[in-house]
Amino acid sequence: MPRCASLGTVLPRVAGPGLLLVLVLFGVSGPAAAQEHVEYERPVDVAPTEDTIGEGYVTPEVQRPRPRAAAWQIADVVLLAAALGVAAWLAIWRRQRGWLVALTTACLLYFGFYREGCVCPIGSTQNVAVALVDHTYAVPHYVIALFVLPLVAALFFGRVFCAGVCPLGAIQELMVLKPVEVPRRLDKALGWLKWIYLGTALYYAVLPAIERDFVICRFDPFVGLFRFTGAAWLLMVGGAFLVVGIFVGRPYCRWLCPYGALLSAFSRYAWRPFSITPSRELDCGLCQSACPYGAIEERRAVRTSCFACGRCYRSCPVHHAETPESVVPAAELAGRPPEAAP
Ligand code: SF4
Numbered sequence: 040m041p042r043c044a045s046l047g048t049v050l051p052r053v054a055g056p057g058l059l060l061v062l063v064l065f066g067v068s069g070p071a072a073a074q075e076h077v078e079y080e081r082p083v084d085v086a087p088t089e090d091t092i093g094e095g096y097v098t099p100e101v102q103r104p105r106p107r108a109a110a111w112q113i114a115d116v117v118l119l120a121a122a123l124g125v126a127a128w129l130a131i132w133r134r135q136r137g138w139l140v141a142l143t144t145a146c147l148l149y150f151g152f153y154r155e156g157c158v159c160p161i162g163s164t165q166n167v168a169v170a171l172v173d174h175t176y177a178v179p180h181y182v183i184a185l186f187v188l189p190l191v192a193a194l195f196f197g198r199v200f201c202a203g204v205c206p207l208g209a210i211q212e213l214m215v216l217k218p219v220e221v222p223r224r225l226d227k228a229l230g231w232l233k234w235i236y237l238g239t240a241l242y243y244a245v246l247p248a249i250e251r252d253f254v255i256c257r258f259d260p261f262v263g264l265f266r267f268t269g270a271a272w273l274l275m276v277g278g279a280f281l282v283v284g285i286f287v288g289r290p291y292c293r294w295l296c297p298y299g300a301l302l303s304a305f306s307r308y309a310w311r312p313f314s315i316t317p318s319r320e321l322d323c324g325l326c327q328s329a330c331p332y333g334a335i336e337e338r339r340a341v342r343t344s345c346f347a348c349g350r351c352y353r354s355c356p357v358h359h360a361e362t363p364e365s366v367v368p369a370a371e372l373a374g375r376p377p378e379a380a381p
């Protein structure tokens with residue numbers, strides 16, 4: 040079993056990020072509670088329709104999911120929490136890539152295509168930011184829950200949200216077929232883009248209401264694919280990410296996702312992240328060649344960039360001997376140098 044730090048040594052480490060989350064919760068939950076008392080007054084008695092407007096006016100198609108009943112919102116939060124728990128269990132305790140792929144596919148179908156990618160934790164970053172600076176802005180409790188849950192999970196188990204729950208990660212994960220290695224210095228340099236994007240998105244989100252913009256949602260490259268609609272250029276950008284993603288593992292996740300920046304910061308303090316341990320693995324380096332995300336350095340998974348996808352376990356001869364799920368025969372792998380591993 041992978042060794043993990045005791046709770047006694049871990050609690051001081053997670054105290055900082057945990058406290059930050061609690062402050063965020065306090066900061067945003069006030070306006071959210073106040074939201075229930077706000078009376079909505081419709082500014083006009085009769086809304087214009089296609090008939091009253093005339094001249095062949097056609098109402099544009101709504102490009103965002105319609106509001107959901109409270110019960111369904113609660114169901115989404117419960118499903119997200121359950122999926123995070125299952126992802127952590129499969130990645131860290133069971134170490135089963137096959138079941139992680141099944142979870143990834145299920146979450147892509149539900150949170151991606153069925154729920155149309157909205158509201159998602161990535162976009163909720165903007166709602167939470169606005170609520171922190173503008174106390175007239177009410178953010179629903181379930182949006183707060185969607186924002187916080189993956190971060191709390193990251194504090195305990197690393198980026199398990201990216202492992203098998205996030206639909207944006209899932210659609211890229213399933214496209215990785217012939218990954219090439221990105222030079223490490225280039226990989227690290229591109230990794231700064233997600234912080235720049237996060238800063239830009241927060242800047243536009245906290246502008247006065249009249250100028251405010253949610254750029255993460257506006258320029259989400261995959262949400263149009265989930266909804267089978269959207270601006271043509273954005274659909275092409277999403278498609279380009281997927282095509283590039285055949286050869287370069289998860290480009291959006293690694294270099295652009297603003298919520299991924301937060302997750303990497305929180306997973307730095309993770310109590311029990313995904314690990315490659317000499318006590319359980321062969322420590323031969325095959326896993327390093329198998330990771331399409333450059334997330335293994337010196338034969339250890341880097342907790343800030345590891346997506347807990349489980350691909351490296353599939354390349355491990357020891358893991359293969361324990362489970363039937365490796366795609367490469369153990370004898371074949373054991374005789375190969377790391378460079379030749381899949
Ligand atoms: S990095 Fe962002 S887009 Fe990728 S799986 Fe994680 S949260 Fe989703």
Ligand code: SF4
Binds near residue numbers: 313334346347348
């Ligand atoms: S080290 Fe790489 S291959 Fe292994 S789980 Fe992390 S991201 Fe996946």
